[in-house]
Amino acid sequence: MGGCGHVGLPLAIAFADRGLEVGIYDIDSHAVEVVSAGQLPFLEKDAQPMLRRALDAGTLAATTDPEIIARADNVVVVIGTPVDEHLNPNPHAVARALRSSREHFRDGQMLVLRSTVYPGVTRNVERLFADQGLDVDVAFCPERIVEGRAMEELFSLPQIVAGRSQGVRDRAAKLFGHLTGQIVELEPEEAELAKLLTNNWRYIKFAAANQFFVMANDHGLDYDKIRRALAQDYPRAADMPGAGFAAGPCLFKDTMQLAAFTDNAYVLGHSAMLVNEGLPLYVVTQLERKHDLAQMRVGILGMAFKGESDDIRSSLSYKLKRILEFRAREVVCTDPYVTVDDSLVDLETVQATSDLLIIATPHKVYAELTPTQPVVDVWNMLGNGTTV
Numbered sequence: 001m002g003g004c005g006h007v008g009l010p011l012a013i014a015f016a017d018r019g020l021e022v023g024i025y026d027i028d029s030h031a032v033e034v035v036s037a038g039q040l041p042f043l044e045k046d047a048q049p050m051l052r053r054a055l056d057a058g059t060l061a062a063t064t065d066p067e068i069i070a071r072a073d074n075v076v077v078v079i080g081t082p083v084d085e086h087l088n089p090n091p092h093a094v095a096r097a098l099r100s101s102r103e104h105f106r107d108g109q110m111l112v113l114r115s116t117v118y119p120g121v122t123r124n125v126e127r128l129f130a131d132q133g134l135d136v137d138v139a140f141c142p143e144r145i146v147e148g149r150a151m152e153e154l155f156s157l158p159q160i161v162a163g164r165s166q167g168v169r170d171r172a173a174k175l176f177g178h179l180t181g182q183i184v185e186l187e188p189e190e191a192e193l194a195k196l197l198t199n200n201w202r203y204i205k206f207a208a209a210n211q212f213f214v215m216a217n218d219h220g221l222d223y224d225k226i227r228r229a230l231a232q233d234y235p236r237a238a239d240m241p242g243a244g245f246a247a248g249p250c251l252f253k254d255t256m257q258l259a260a261f262t263d264n265a266y267v268l269g270h271s272a273m274l275v276n277e278g279l280p281l282y283v284v285t286q287l288e289r290k291h292d293l294a295q296m297r298v299g300i301l302g303m304a305f306k307g308e309s310d311d312i313r314s315s316l317s318y319k320l321k322r323i324l325e326f327r328a329r330e331v332v333c334t335d336p337y338v339t340v341d342d343s344l345v346d347l348e349t350v351q352a353t354s355d356l357l358i359i360a361t362p363h364k365v366y367a368e369l370t371p372t373q374p375v376v377d378v379w380n381m382l383g384n385g386t387t388v
Contacts, residue, residue, distance in 0.1 A: 003024035003025055003062070003076075004024060004026040004031035004032060004035055004041060005026075005031075005080075006042060006044075007078045007115070007143045007145070008024070008076070008114070009024070009041070009051075010044055010145065010150035010151060011150075011154065012024050012060060013047055013051050013054060014050075014154040014179055015178060015179070016054035016059040017053065017059075018178045019059065019178075020178060022060045022061075023060075023062075023063065023068040023071070023072060024060070025063060025065070025066060025068050026062065026064065028064075029064050032063060032064050036055070036061070038052040038055055039051075042310055043148065044147070044148060044150055045148050045149065045151065045152075046151040046152070047150065050151060069104035070106055072109065073108075074109070074111075074112060074175055075109055075110070075111045076112045077094065077098070077111060077112065077115065078114045078143075079093060079094050079097050079115050080093070080249075081094070081117055081118070081253075081257075082253055083256045083257065088256075088260055089257040091117070091121050094113065094115065095121070095124055098128060102132060105129070105136060106134070107134060107135040107136070108135065108136075109136050109137070110136070110137040110139060110172065110175070111125070111139070112139045112141050112172060112175070113125065113138070113141070115142075115143075116142060116143075116195050116196065116250065116254055116257070117140070117195075118257050118260070118261065119189050119193050119196070119261055120189065120192070121192065122138060122140040122162070122188035122192060123188065126138045137171055138164070138168070139161060139162060139169070139171070139172035139188075140191050140192060141162065141172055142160055142191060142192075144158075144159075144160070147248075147309055148308055154179050155180060157180065157182070158182035159173075159176040159180055159184070160184045160186060160191050160194060160195075162185070162187060162188045163188065164187075164188060169185050173185070193261075195254075196254050196257055196261070197258070200251075200254060200258050203252065203269075203273075204268060204269070204272045205239070206241055206244070206272075207246065207273075207275040209223075209227075209242060209244075210243050210244070210246065210276055210279050211275050213243035213386065214275075214279075214282060217286065217386070217387055220387065221387070222387050223243055224242055224380040224385065224386045225385060227240055227242060242379060242386075243379070243386060244362065244378055244379050245276075245280065245305075245315075245317065245320070245361075246276040247305040247306070247315050248305040248306060248311070248315070249305075249311070251276075252273060252276070252314060253314070255269045255272060255273055277319070279316070279378075280319045280320040283358070283376060283388055284320070284323045284327055287388065288327065291356060291374070293327050293329070293356075294327065294328065295329055296329055296330075296355040297328070297329055297332065298324050298328045298355070298356045298357075298358065299331075299351070299353070299354030299357045300317060300321055300332070300333040300334070300357075301334060301347070301350065301357060301358065301359045301360060301361070301363075301366050302317060302360045302363050303315060303333055303338050303344065303361065304317070304337055304338055304361050305361070306361065306362075307361055307363050308363060308364065309337065310335075310338050310340075312340065312341065317360040320358065321333060332345055332350050332353065332354060334350045335361065335363070336363060351369070351371060354373060355374075356373055356375075357373060357376070358375070359375065359378075359379060359381050359382075362379040362381055366382075367381045367383075369382065376388050
């Protein structure tokens with residue numbers, strides 16, 4: 001369920017590549033058509049040849065017909081779990097989707113929740129099937145991949161499997177053992193929290209780096225130069241990130257999920273959100289102190305939420321764009337990978353017509369630029385420092 005997305009499709013391809021018969025069910029008919037034609041709906045390194053190989057071998061098929069659920073022994077559920085406009089998680093999204101497909105489930109199946117969920121959702125799904133008189137094993141096996149590296153990490157990273165009984169955990173371990181020999185067992189609530197903690201840890205680290213960047217920049221100092229110096233041959237600082245726009249569909253959202261889990265007493269998480277979400281506004285405010293933005297055409301390089309990706313979900317590049325549209329004379333944007341935004345123009349036009357450039361997404365192509373106008377480069381892609 002939800003099998004044509006960034007999480008479900010790579011997993012389906014990986015299972016099919018290991019010889020399992022895999023059916024993908026998705027309500028998005030366009031995505032199903034694209035996948036069935038041997039194409040990917042999004043960028044994912046090395047996935048397309050594996051997809052075509054699986055389709056040719058007959059081990060993989062995609063459909064919009066929910067009847068495929070009834071024919072499966074194992075059903076992996078991948079459903080988006082965003083926070084709402086009040087930054088509260090919706091713990092009922094998964095159960096609601098399952099209720100709508102209830103008639104297609106049968107006794108003896110194993111249902112695997114793969115999405116990042118609010119702690120307690122697995123238990124609620126167990127109760128849902130029990131209340132309906134269905135004997136279905138429910139496991140929670142969180143995805144752990146980074147977009148763009150799924151076809152590497154699905155086979156190399158340990159898989160966390162969680163279930164209410166050892167029998168459920170063994171069954172889930174057997175399924176994911178087709179991908180890796182490294183299986184880590186937890187109770188469902190432990191695994192749900194483990195996934196949230198993983199994403200929160202990354203978000204907090206990025207926030208620390210962005211706060212350090214602001215501190216250094218406020219005093220005219222180059223954070224990246226300082227970071228590289230202190231980390232040189234010094235292992236205790238080797239994991240200190242560079243500054244940058246920390247965004248995407250997971251880190252902010254899962255930080256807010258953990259905040260809700262602590263009854264909004266998660267001071268560190270909220271502080272990280274303020275730092276990371278505030279970076280675009282900080283950059284623009286700094287620019288206003290040095291430039292007459294109201295008379296300038298500003299070019300934004302990169303609209304995806306991270307480098308070498310075409311995914312614009314929760315991208316801070318768009319937050320940066322909105323701020324600049326209010327403060328600059330004009331804003332033009334480009335991205336070599338994004339295809340879902342008709343307002344984007346080519347890189348050459350942005351370079352030729354902009355008074356100021358901001359590298360918002362660290363696509364590798366931008367490291368090769370030799371611009372003549374001022375450039376804001378918090379990633380230090382050009383090697384000229386990060387000060388704004």
